[in-house]
Amino acid sequence: MKRWRSRGRGMSMTSILVLMVVCIVAVALTGCMILFISRYQRAMEQSAKTSSEQAVEQVASVVGSYTRDMNQAMAMLVEALEEEEDPDAFFDNFLKIRPDVVAVTRYDSQGELLDCWALDRQPREHILENLSFDKRLLESGQESSISAPHVESIFEGYYPWVVTMTQKIDGEDGESWLALDLSFSNISSYINNVGIGQHGYCFLTDTGSSIVYHPQQQLLYSGIKNESAEEQLASRDGNYTQEDMICSVKDIEGSSWRVVGVSYVDELVTANVAVMIQIALTIVAAVLLVTAVSSLILSGVLSRPLHSLSNEMEKFEQNAAEYTYHPVKGAREVGALSDAFGHMVVKIQDLMAKVREEEINLRKTELKALQAQINPHFLYNTLDSIAWMCEQERSADAVQMVHALATLFRISISKGHELIPISKEIEHAKSYLQIQKYRYKNQFSYTFNVDPACEEFYCNKITLQPIIENAIYHGLDLMVEEGRIDVTVRQDGENIVFTVEDNGVGMSQEQVAHMLHREPGDRTGIGIKNVNDRLRIYFGEGYGLKITSELDEGTCVEIRMPKVKRGEYGEK
Amino acid sequence: MARSKKMRAVLSALALSVGLLCACSAVSTPVTTQKHRVALVVKSTETEFWKSAFAGAKAAATEYNLELSIRGPETEEDYKTQNEMIGQAVEDGAEALAFSAIDYENNVPAIEAAAQAGLKLVAIDSGVASDKISTYIGTDNYAAGKMAASAALQSGESQICVGLVNYDANSANGQEREKGVREILEQLDNVEIVQAMNVFSIAENARIRTEAMLKQHPEINVIIAFNEPTSVGAARAVRDLGLEEDVWLVGFDSNVETVDLLQSGVVDVLIVQNPYAMGYLGVESAYKLLAGQTDEVESTVDTATVLVTRENMFTPDCQKALFSFAGW
Numbered sequence: 020m021k022r023w024r025s026r027g028r029g030m031s032m033t034s035i036l037v038l039m040v041v042c043i044v045a046v047a048l049t050g051c052m053i054l055f056i057s058r059y060q061r062a063m064e065q066s067a068k069t070s071s072e073q074a075v076e077q078v079a080s081v082v083g084s085y086t087r088d089m090n091q092a093m094a095m096l097v098e099a100l101e102e103e104e105d106p107d108a109f110f111d112n113f114l115k116i117r118p119d120v121v122a123v124t125r126y127d128s129q130g131e132l133l134d135c136w137a138l139d140r141q142p143r144e145h146i147l148e149n150l151s152f153d154k155r156l157l158e159s160g161q162e163s164s165i166s167a168p169h170v171e172s173i174f175e176g177y178y179p180w181v182v183t184m185t186q187k188i189d190g191e192d193g194e195s196w197l198a199l200d201l202s203f204s205n206i207s208s209y210i211n212n213v214g215i216g217q218h219g220y221c222f223l224t225d226t227g228s229s230i231v232y233h234p235q236q237q238l239l240y241s242g243i244k245n246e247s248a249e250e251q252l253a254s255r256d257g258n259y260t261q262e263d264m265i266c267s268v269k270d271i272e273g274s275s276w277r278v279v280g281v282s283y284v285d286e287l288v289t290a291n292v293a294v295m296i297q298i299a300l301t302i303v304a305a306v307l308l309v310t311a312v313s314s315l316i317l318s319g320v321l322s323r324p325l326h327s328l329s330n331e332m333e334k335f336e337q338n339a340a341e342y343t344y345h346p347v348k349g350a351r352e353v354g355a356l357s358d359a360f361g362h363m364v365v366k367i368q369d370l371m372a373k374v375r376e377e378e379i380n381l382r383k384t385e386l387k388a389l390q391a392q393i394n395p396h397f398l399y400n401t402l403d404s405i406a407w408m409c410e411q412e413r414s415a416d417a418v419q420m421v422h423a424l425a426t427l428f429r430i431s432i433s434k435g436h437e438l439i440p441i442s443k444e445i446e447h448a449k450s451y452l453q454i455q456k457y458r459y460k461n462q463f464s465y466t467f468n469v470d471p472a473c474e475e476f477y478c479n480k481i482t483l484q485p486i487i488e489n490a491i492y493h494g495l496d497l498m499v500e501e502g503r504i505d506v507t508v509r510q511d512g513e514n515i516v517f518t519v520e521d522n523g524v525g526m527s528q529e530q531v532a533h534m535l536h537r538e539p540g541d542r543t544g545i546g547i548k549n550v551n552d553r554l555r556i557y558f559g560e561g562y563g564l565k566i567t568s569e570l571d572e573g574t575c576v577e578i579r580m581p582k583v584k585r586g587e588y589g590e591k
Numbered sequence: 592m593a594r595s596k597k598m599r600a601v602l603s604a605l606a607l608s609v610g611l612l613c614a615c616s617a618v619s620t621p622v623t624t625q626k627h628r629v630a631l632v633v634k635s636t637e638t639e640f641w642k643s644a645f646a647g648a649k650a651a652a653t654e655y656n657l658e659l660s661i662r663g664p665e666t667e668e669d670y671k672t673q674n675e676m677i678g679q680a681v682e683d684g685a686e687a688l689a690f691s692a693i694d695y696e697n698n699v700p701a702i703e704a705a706a707q708a709g710l711k712l713v714a715i716d717s718g719v720a721s722d723k724i725s726t727y728i729g730t731d732n733y734a735a736g737k738m739a740a741s742a743a744l745q746s747g748e749s750q751i752c753v754g755l756v757n758y759d760a761n762s763a764n765g766q767e768r769e770k771g772v773r774e775i776l777e778q779l780d781n782v783e784i785v786q787a788m789n790v791f792s793i794a795e796n797a798r799i800r801t802e803a804m805l806k807q808h809p810e811i812n813v814i815i816a817f818n819e820p821t822s823v824g825a826a827r828a829v830r831d832l833g834l835e836e837d838v839w840l841v842g843f844d845s846n847v848e849t850v851d852l853l854q855s856g857v858v859d860v861l862i863v864q865n866p867y868a869m870g871y872l873g874v875e876s877a878y879k880l881l882a883g884q885t886d887e888v889e890s891t892v893d894t895a896t897v898l899v900t901r902e903n904m905f906t907p908d909c910q911k912a913l914f915s916f917a918g919w
Contacts, residue, residue: 143854145854145855147854147901147904147905148905150905167907169905169907169910170905170910170913170914172905175851176847176848176851177847178847178850178913178914180914180916235650236916237646237647237650237867237915237916238647238650238867238871240867240911240912240916241647241865241867241868241871241911242865242868242895243647243867243868243871243872
């Protein structure tokens with residue numbers, strides 16, 4: 020219980036070590052990764068803006084050169100109109116080499132259509148509404164303009180979308196206007212193919228913020244989509260971030276058009292960052308795994324000897340006396356600890372041996388003192404009995420008594436040995452009973468039942484006698500009818516078991532419990548407690564006396580000791 | 592005890608790393624979806640209406656990286672061929688079908704078979720009598736019919752005699768439009784529907800039948816034609832008979848010819864649908880159904896219609912509705 024608690028109190032060294040190392044590494048790595056990823060994200064954002072800006076600049080320069088080109092063409096046409104002898108042929112040729120020019124029209128100062136040049140096409144007789152010329156130009160005082168996209172409305176059966184460039188001509192025959200209707204064919208394929216990222220795109224607007232050309236113009240016209248960058252149309256040149264979009268706006272030089280580039284933060288930045296985060300996480304996971312494994316191995320190397328040392332200590336704790344120490348190998352510190360423990364074990368075992376020896380000596384002294392104390396009393400009584408026998412001339416009985424007494428004393432002394440063969444102990448008990456039987460005038464009978472195989476083993480001397488004495492004095496003495504004492508000796512596995520059974524008055528449970536703790540009184544000789552203590556000191560906790568008793572039924576005392584052979588248990 | 596602690600530490604460390612790795616790999620599995628196959632089966636491949644729808648469908652296919660096949664019979668009455676085409680699309684491994692049914696009833700078996708084969712179904716322009724259709728995208732034809740009827744009432748005549756030039760009587764959208772027209776006109780005392788006919792959806796057939804009708808019923812002063820070919824045919828008939836002053840012609844959809852004749856006064860009103868949107872949204876919905884974004888697909892999507900007259904035809908909005916930008 021106590022051991023369990025002391026173990027359960029803390030985490031094992033391995034866990035602490037692994038946890039600490041992994042935590043530190045994880046925190047450090049996470050910090051690094053966050054720092055790195057935030058830097059990376061910023062860099063990606065910057066590069067997304069830059070690439071968006073570059074794409075827009077590209078488009079601006081291409082479209083700019085296209086508008087410059089068209090301005091030059093316009094100038095050329097104006098010149099041709101005034102100077103060429105056959106302007107119609109010139110215009111036809113011009114239209115042939117410029118398929119993106121749908122029609123060239125000329126208007127007088129009132130805005131009425133004067134001429135129309137278009138390859139193989141003639142304007143309708145009644146033009147419902149001419150979208151190619153905005154009469155508001157006449158009053159505006161502007162020299163030139165570019166219209167918003169519109170449908171070419173002057174032909175029959177032909178309605179392409181165009182923008183119109185208009186230029187005022189101050190000719191000899193008064194002012195007039197020349198208009199070029201341009202389809203988007205020249206710039207559309209270019210703009211359509213501009214990609215910023217995967218889904219980014221560019222479109223053209225004019226300063227009036229209406230869309231001139233958009234790669235998804237039909238989607239816009241069909242009302243399926245709205246250009247979400249419309250908010251930025253009025254913005255000045257530069258980059259704008261709007262929700263998850265990056266808008267780049269750039270004016271086209273020498274034109275009223277501007278280019279807007281739209282790209283998505285998601286695919287340019289977020290996707291890249293996500294990939295980076297994956298890589299980072301993989302690295303973190305791998306590093307953590309390696310760290311965990313290596314710290315596990317390391318802590319294993321460190322803690323294994325400590326574990327075995329602690330196991331050794333546990334073994335020692337459980338059975339200190341018979342423990343033999345096997346040194347534990349490991350780091351120098353562990354080695355030192357192990358050596359120190361080894362020394363300690365030896366020292367403690369020495370001390371334990373010493374304590375036991377002292378205890379045994381103490382008991383021996385006690386035994387001797389007790390023997391000295393009771394023997395005279397017993398002796399006088401016995402001698403009285405013998406004397407009385409002699410007086411009665413029962414010399415045979417007297418002789419027997421004297422013999423028994425002599426045997427009793429011889430064996431009691433046994434040359435000072437503590438352990439004697441069981442046969443001797445039995446003889447001792449028999450002598451004692453014989454004397455007592457005389458003294459008690461055959462008030463009781465006794466039997467011995469000894470397993471002959473047991474006789475060669477040794478036992479502590481004066482083990483049975485105190486118990487028999489106790490049985491006579493406390494069990495049989497008070498009885499009216501004849502008493503009986505049965506002594507048996509038998510083997511029980513590796514043990515020898517003596518039992519002394521009487522049919523006396525018996526004891527209550529309290530008395531039984533008290534029995535093994537009572538100091539010897541005056542009448543009782545070497546106390547039962549003494550016997551029990553001696554056995555335990557000699558053989559350990561598992562051995563000694565066991566008393567079972569029932570009032571008016573009798574008492575049974577069981578003595579258990581190991582099979583002791585001659586020379587064992589240093590019987591001194 | 593100590594061993595179990597250690598084991599727990601090992602296990603938790605492993606679990607942590609494995610978890611992280613799993614998270615990584617889960618994120619890193621690229622979206623390597625093969626191109627989805629979408630089939631578009633329509634009523635005809637010839638009219639400007641359907642060409643515009645194809646342009647829209649192609650735009651969506653490009654945008655969503657789909658493999659698009661387009662099929663349509665030669666005439667707008669040939670539901671048998673259309674059924675065969677649906678079957679063919681299924682055989683070719685199409686995963687989704689956007690289609691416009693010629694026949695509300697007779698196209699059902701082919702559609703059900705396609706649904707059985709696991710295709711996602713999107714109806715555009717004209718529906719079919721099946722509940723396997725996930726969404727209908729097109730004009731609210733009933734409302735468009737009412738719109739046409741209102742336009743017919745603008746003719747300025749006090750007694751209005753109407754001739755209806757409709758196409759296939761089994762086609763859902765044409766019937767819906769006619770229902771809308773009748774709903775309005777039949778309530779009015781000064782309006783009489785003199786003749787209602789179903790012609791083949793071919794301009795020449797419509798012209799011949801309309802001429803015959805006008806000759807038979809010279810009192811007719813308003814004609815409503817219900818789709819692009821019938822409008823073209825009716826306009827030709829009115830032009831050829833020189834009745835542009837006498838007959839108020841309300842047509843559907845934008846065709847170069849009707850637009851020309853709108854300017855010259857033969858055609859008076861055009862109800863212009865948005866075929867580009869039908870094509871685009873049809874394919875887009877097919878994609879969404881395939882991609883599992885079913886929540887984003889509504890059961891009906893009304894693509895807007897625009898009423899175009901001679902007066903407003905060149906306003907920016909009507910230009911956008913009338914004239915396709917696609918192809919540039």
